[in-house]
Amino acid sequence: EAGVAQSPRYKIIEKRQSVAFWCNPISGHATLYWYQQILGQGPKLLIQFQNNGVVDDSQLPKDRFSAERLKGVDSTLKIQPAKLEDSAVYLCASSRSTSGTYSYEQYFGPGTRLTVT
Amino acid sequence: DAKTTQPNSMESNEEEPVHLPCNHSTISGTDYIHWYRQLPSQGPEYVIHGLTSNVNNRMASLAIAEDRKSSTLILHRATLRDAAVYYCILGGNQFYFGTGTSLTVIP
Numbered sequence: 001e002a003g004v005a006q007s008p009r010y011k012i013i014e015k016r017q018s019v020a021f022w023c024n025p026i027s028g029h030a031t032l033y034w035y036q037q038i039l040g041q042g043p044k045l046l047i048q049f050q051n052n053g054v055v056d057d058s059q060l061p062k063d064r065f066s067a068e069r070l071k072g073v074d075s076t077l078k079i080q081p082a083k084l085e086d087s088a089v090y091l092c093a094s095s096r097s098t099s100g101t102y103s104y105e106q107y108f109g110p111g112t113r114l115t116v117t
Numbered sequence: 118d119a120k121t122t123q124p125n126s127m128e129s130n131e132e133e134p135v136h137l138p139c140n141h142s143t144i145s146g147t148d149y150i151h152w153y154r155q156l157p158s159q160g161p162e163y164v165i166h167g168l169t170s171n172v173n174n175r176m177a178s179l180a181i182a183e184d185r186k187s188s189t190l191i192l193h194r195a196t197l198r199d200a201a202v203y204y205c206i207l208g209g210n211q212f213y214f215g216t217g218t219s220l221t222v223i224p
Contacts, residue, residue, distance in 0.1 A: 004160075033212075041216065042202075042204055042213075042214030042215050042216055042217055043161065043214045044214070045211070045212055045213075091160050091161070093160075093161075101147075101149075102149055102151065102208025102209065102212050103149055103168075103208070105151070105163040105166060106153075106161075106163060107163065108161045108162070109160055110159065110160050111159075111160050
């Protein structure tokens with residue numbers, strides 16, 4: 001079974017530029033998550049999708065971050081415009097959960113390391 | 118946000134058992150107890166989870182206190198590949214990682 005795929009693995013941009021990250025979850029997984037992990041901290045949930053609907057985006061900075069999951073499969077996370085404090089690893093995860101609860105395990109991708117200069 | 122309390126760091130000798138504690142005194146009846154670990158430069162990896170009963174899988178065992186206010190992740194024989202940050206997470210309305218326990222395995 002293929003794991004969660006993410007691209008790119010690394011990205012360096014200047015502040016005020018835009019950037020997009022892509023995630024392909026494990027086949028058949030209804031729930032997809034995007035996390036932000038700043039160096040030295042644990043991952044922080046940004047947004048959770050169930051199929052193509054948003055379950056939780058309470059910690060997503062909506063003035064600059066956006067995410068979509070068209071057709072309930074792949075997902076894209078965008079930052080526009082980027083700030084220095086957005087430098088972090090962006091992790092995508094997926095789960096078999098169909099109820100929005102955390103009763104199932106999550107499988108994580110390798111992440112995208114973003115550096116904003 | 119922090120619902121769990123873990124020691125910042127622990128050490129273990131190779132091939133010895135490791136008991137990683139976690140306190141979650143405000144756990145609600147529907148919160149699952151999850152454990153994930155993260156090796157350097159990798160995404161978190163699922164270890165184990167449970168609701169009320171103790172759980173075993175090929176990686177580890179999860180011992181849950183009767184009142185569910187604490188739990189312990191047990192690695193039966195630590196190897197060098199088990200050196201990682203271990204996160205104890207309550208899965209209810211939120212999924213908050215915290216800062217975890219950094220486990221060092223001594224050869």
